[in-house]
Amino acid sequence: MSRSREEVEATLQIAKLTAEDLRSTVQCLTFSETFTSGDFSLMELDDTLCKEIEVGGSLVIRGDKGDHAVLCSQNKTYDLKMADTSNLLLFIPDGKTPDLLPTDQLPLSIASCEIAGFSNHYWELRRCRPKLKRLKKLLQENVYEGPENEKDGSASVGVERQPPMLSWKVLESELSYTTEDLLNQIQASAEELMDHLKVIHACNIKGFWRLLDFDYEMKLLNHVTQLMDSESWSFSRVPLKVCLEELRPLEPEEMIEHCLECFGKSFSEDEETLFALDEDKICRATAQMLLQNAVKFNLSEFQEVWQQSVPEGMTTRVDQLKGLALVDRTSRPETIFLLKTEDLPEDTQERFKTLFVMREKWTEADISPYIQDLCEEKQTIGALLTKYARSSLQNGVKVYNSRRPVS
Known part of the structure; x- marks a missing residue:
């Protein structure tokens, strides 16, 4: 039922307020006849996401049944986490915030607003890394080995720079994926997905993304x-x-x-x-070719063969192999072996566990290439090591080992 001006003034008196303390519109709340507590969910958005919605953009929740859901904008990925609040949050469709109310003080006008529902929790967003490990796994189901090896016998390929949005389909029992298919299965924003497709050298062939053998x-x-x-x-x-x-x-x-x-x-x-x-990219790819069929390689012999294998005028350097190969300087002679960041677990705790099983103690220089991609927004490698590792001095050199027992 509606409140009268006298009732409003009596309420102000009890609250020890005067009409001059308020805006000229008083909003009186009543419960709707269709009041419910289960039909609404709240989500807290930062200014960037609000502006994206306001200009007509969209936010998408992505994830399979076994995944922890993430929310994606056009270029960022966010973890979705349910947060509880001790304050009761009311849903008032016709309510107005102070900036929408007139500033004139008198006379008071009364507006009735219905409460449609309430909640004591909301979805909280936290910027996170896109979950891209599944991308390469999907594309490895049907790698491209050259036109002569295509099962349809095609002798030519058509590469489309902007792939059409085609439906998912099966080609001779092998899976091929369009951009839309990948967005439906990978927990990443569209920009993050496209950027990573470039990183892994994926190619769009006849509308489908393929990894090259x-x-x-x-x-x-x-x-x-x-x-x-x-x-x-x-x-x-x-x-x-x-x-x-x-x-x-x-x-x-x-x-x-x-x-x-x-x-x-x-x-x-x-x-x-x-x-x-790019000299570094070519030297790096050549090193991978040499190392992929060997368990370990004598470092000095490898460097000699490596230098001879790259085009004339290019210079090989061990620092070109960060995140691709690891040098063991404790062995005699020193050795090098293939260890690709992309082959390590995507979960931070599992990544550190795997690394410390492989090697008990790491220098920051050695471990940094293998954890760099784990850093959240504005997080440094030092902060990550402080959280997941314990430091000590070994022969005057700072090294890191696991905080937890490693089996």
């Missing part, structure tokens, strides 16, 4: 570097047009261009597209 990728790179050597090109100036023309009989143009994009950066000069190849 590593040996095939190295075969493409070898074609390019051999051509550079025969033409005496600088690796900082590889002409795209000539490269495609010369290698067309060997591989599809789209694959050659994809290889250049993976291992270099394009630029234009006199209306010609050139590529500057």
